[in-house]
Amino acid sequence: xxxxxxxxxxxxxxxxxxxxxxxxxxxxxxxxxxxxxxxxxxxxxxxxxxxxxxxxxxxxxxxxxxxxxxxxxxxxxxxxxxxxxxxxxxxxxxxxxxxxxxxxxxxxxxxxxxxxxxxxxxxxxxxxxxxxxxxxxxxxxxxxxxxxxxxxxxxxxxxxxxxxxxxxxxxxxxxxxxxxxxxxxxxxxxxxxxxxxxxxxxxxxxxxxxxxxxxxxxxxxxxxxxxxxxxxxxxxxxxxxxxxxxxxxxxxxxxxxxxxxxxxxxxxxxx
Ligand SMILES: NC(=O)c1ccc[n+]([C@@H]2O[C@H](COP(=O)([O-])OP(=O)(O)OC[C@H]3O[C@@H](n4cnc5c(N)ncnc54)[C@H](O)[C@@H]3O)[C@@H](O)[C@H]2O)c1
Numbered sequence: 086x087x088x089x090x091x092x093x094x095x096x097x098x099x100x101x102x103x104x105x106x107x108x109x110x111x112x113x114x115x116x117x118x119x120x121x122x123x124x125x126x127x128x129x130x131x132x133x134x135x136x137x138x139x140x141x142x143x144x145x146x147x148x149x150x151x152x153x154x155x156x157x158x159x160x161x162x163x164x165x166x167x168x169x170x171x172x173x174x175x176x177x178x179x180x181x182x183x184x185x186x187x188x189x190x191x192x193x194x195x196x197x198x199x200x201x202x203x204x205x206x207x208x209x210x211x212x213x214x215x216x217x218x219x220x221x222x223x224x225x226x227x228x229x230x231x232x233x234x235x236x237x238x239x240x241x242x243x244x245x246x247x248x249x250x251x252x253x254x255x256x257x258x259x260x261x262x263x264x265x266x267x268x269x270x271x272x273x274x275x276x277x278x279x280x281x282x283x284x285x286x287x288x289x290x291x292x293x294x295x296x297x298x299x300x301x302x303x304x305x306x307x308x309x310x311x312x313x314x315x316x317x318x319x320x321x322x323x324x325x326x327x328x329x330x331x332x333x334x335x336x337x338x339x340x341x342x343x344x345x346x347x348x349x350x351x352x353x354x355x356x
Contacts, residue, residue: 091120100179304338
């Protein structure tokens with residue numbers, strides 16, 4: 086269903102890799118709600134070519150950018166404003182990658198070059214993106230910037246590895262930069278803390294299948310899907326949430342406030 090919530094609004098969506106990506110679903114929903122988009126992803130992700138299908142479907146153009154590279158980000162923001170015909174109203178940062186996770190390095194045995202790379206891609210890229218937007222004065226007043234995160238920033242999930250630290254840093258950047266973006270440009274900045282979701286990045290985490298079922302059984306409303314996350318993001322891009330800022334917002338079916346559920350208890354009860 087469409088409510089025309091983003092009619093006349095324009096923005097950039099990072100991180101649509103394939104149709105499972107949260108950014109993919111978000112681009113589809115933003116388009117349905119009347120928003121105009123520029124899509125972007127790392128040049129290496131372009132090789133898979135799937136993003137072009139999304140571009141066609143959402144009537145948008147694709148500009149490659151490595152989100153750790155300032156020149157790429159500057160080019161992206163300038164071109165996006167040219168293509169879309171003015172300043173931006175929304176930006177979605179949907180980027181995450183840990184080399185230690187990918188290569189099976191345990192948290193207690195990090196290779197620090199990889200830790201650094203993962204932090205740059207997953208956390209610092211959010212600061213870089215906002216700094217470029219801020220310096221170029223690229224956001225319209227009452228615009229909205231959202232990044233995606235996970236609850237391992239607050240609580241221990243052993244196999245989430247160094248991504249837990251990256252997410253804690255990302256959430257802090259949202260608050261710190263959000264202060265200046267709010268004061269100086271009237272732009273809001275928030276993170277959405279999403280349930281485990283079966284995507285390429287999600288499934289890279291060891292034991293993901295057990296993890297996703299456990300979260301589902303713990304959450305009174307069940308796990309939030311990628312589409313749920315897309316819908317929540319649309320609401321944060323819309324004018325209906327104008328003074329929501331500096332927040333880490335849980336989209337997790339209630340998981341974060343549950344101590345234990347009956348289903349999980351039952352699994353431990355003796356007959
Ligand atoms: N899937 C989950 O369980 C889950 C849960 C909570 C939060 N998140 C977060 O949601 C976001 C999106 O992930 P997803 O689950 O849709 O997976 P995904 O694998 O579809 O998306 C991750 C994206 O990051 C992009 N990326 C990696 N390095 C990049 C770089 N240098 N520059 C630009 N882009 C780069 C990838 O190309 C990919 O498109 C991530 O921040 C992730 O941590 C995911």
